[in-house]
Amino acid sequence: MPANRDKFVRYDAVIIGSGVSGLTAAITLAQRGRKVAVVEKSKQICPLIRRFKRGNVWCDPAFHYTGGFEDSGALSVLFRYLGMRDMIHAVPMKDDAYDLLHFGHRQIPLPTGFDALRDTLCSHFPKSRQAIHKYIESVKALMVSTPFISYDMEFGDFTRLQNDSQSLTDYLQSAGAEEELQQLLGQYGEFLYGVAGHEVPFPVHAITMGTFYKSPHTLAHGGDDIVDAFETRLEQEGVDLFCGQAVTGLKVANERRLQGVEIDGDAFLETENCIYTAHPGLLSHILPRGSVKPAYISRLKDLENTFSTFALYLEVDEIPERIANTNMYKLLPGENELKSDSILAIMSCDPAHHDGRKKALCVLKGAGNLPFGEEAYRNRKKSGAYYDYKARETEKAVRQLEDFFPEIKGKFKVVDSATPYTYERYTGTPGGSMYGVKHSVNQIGLNPVTSIVGFYLAGQSILxxxxxxxxxxxFLGASKIIGLEKLWKEVQKCR
Ligand SMILES: Cc1cc2nc3c(=O)[nH]c(=O)nc-3n(C[C@H](O)[C@H](O)[C@H](O)COP(=O)(O)OP(=O)(O)OC[C@H]3O[C@@H](n4cnc5c(N)ncnc54)[C@H](O)[C@@H]3O)c2cc1C
Known part of the structure; x- marks a missing residue:
C-alpha cells in the first residue's frame, strides 16, 4: 500500500509501530471514522510475526500458537470486532497433547481443557493434588473476572492488570504445591511470557496460561494469517501506511500537548493523538527535551526486559509423529528458571498434514551471553565476526537438538537461524528480548497514559x-482516544 504523504498531512491519530498492537489500534480507530496513519520502521507491516521463505518452506519468526481462538475466545471476539476473524484459519492443537513437556525423566503431555489438565497434573504430582485443584480454580476465576478475556462483565475501570499481587511461586507455595510442580509451571510459563515463577504476578501467569489451557490453536499459515487479514482491513479502512520510515521525534507544544510526529528527520505528520507501540526503552530517542520529567527517562532506561532467544529453522519432509500439532518443551527439574543457553522448545510452523509438502520446524533456545555490543554488531558485515558467531551458535543448537530429540537425526536440513541481533534489527526491541519489558512483581508497569496530552503507550510491554x-x-490504546465505555459495548456485541 503506497503511503500518500501529500494528500493527508493531518491525521486524527498516528500509530507508531505496525505490530499486532499498533494495527489493532489503527483499525479500531479507522473503522470509527478516524483518519489514521501508521508509521513502521521496517519495510513491511508486522515484521515480527510475518513469515519468511527459506528453501522449500515458510518459517515463522515469532508466532506459533496461542489461546483465545475458540469461538467466544478473547482473540476471536476482538478480531471479529476488527472485521477479520473470518480471514484467519485457526487450527486446534492436538487435543490430548497440545504441548509435550519433557521434565527430567518425565514426559507430560498437556491435554486441552481445565478438567483434563487438572487430572494429568494430579497423576504426575499426586502429593500436590489439593494445590492443583486450587490452582486450576484460581486460573478459571481470574479468567472470568478479567475484561477482554471475558466479555461478559459490565463496563468498569479495568484498563490495567494488577501487577502488585503475589508471584506465581508465592501462590503455589501457599497452596502447598511441591517444589517440582512449582519449577515445572514456572519454567513453562516463563517460556510463554518471559518472566520466572518467583517474579511473575499470579494474574499475568493465570490469564496467559489459562487461555492456552482452555483452547490452544495454531494458524493454517502461521503469522501470515494475521498479517494478511490486517493488510486487507487496513486497505478497506483507508489507513495510510508509512513503511520503511522510523519516527525520529515528537513535537510537543506548551502545556505538554502533542502536535505531531517527525519521520526520518524530514517529514512531519500533524496530529493531536498518537499511540506508541514500539519498545518503551526507545522512547527517550523521540521525546523532546523537557516534555517529560527526567525521572521518567531514567525509569525507561532502567526497565528490565524478558530474555532473548536463538532460533533455528529446519526443513523436514514430514513433521515427526511425536510432535505433530504439538510443541515439545525441555524443562529442567531443580531449576527455578529456564536455562539461558539450553534448548527450550521445538515448534512446528505448519499444522501437520500429510500432504507431501516439506514442512518447517522452529527450534528455540536461550541465547546465552551476547558477544557483541551495539557498535560491533553494526559493523558485523565488515568484520565477519557476527557470521562466525551465528555459525557457531547454529552448530551448537543442532547438537543440542539431536541430543534432546534423537529421532530427528538425519531427517532435517537447517535453512536459517536468527540471533537476538536479528530480532533487534527487525523490531528495535533492545537485545532482541522475546516479549519486551518484564511484567514482574519487582517492576511497576508503565501507565498507557503519559504526561504528554494525546500521547499514549500500548503493546506487549505495556499490558x-x-x-x-x-x-x-x-484496543485499549484506541479506547484512550474514543472512550472505553463506547468501545466495550461495541466489542461485547461480537461475542
Ligand atoms: C521468538 C518468538 C516467538 C514468539 N512466539 C509467540 C507465539 O507462539 N504466540 C504468541 O502469541 N506470541 C509469540 N511471541 C510474542 C509476540 O510475537 C509478541 O508479543 C507480539 O507480536 C508483540 O506485538 P507488539 O505490537 O506489542 O510489538 P511489535 O510487533 O514489536 O511491534 C512494534 C513495532 O514498532 C516498530 N518500531 C520500532 N521503533 C520504531 C520507530 N521509531 N518508528 C516506527 N516504528 C518503529 C517495530 O519495527 C515493530 O514492528 C513470540 C515472540 C518471539 C520473539
Missing part, C-alpha cells in the same frame, strides 16, 4: 505479551 496481549493493548 501483556503475546499476540493476544498485544491485540488487547492496542
Amino acid at each position: 501483556m505479551p503475546g499476540v493476544m496481549g498485544a491485540a488487547i493493548s492496542g
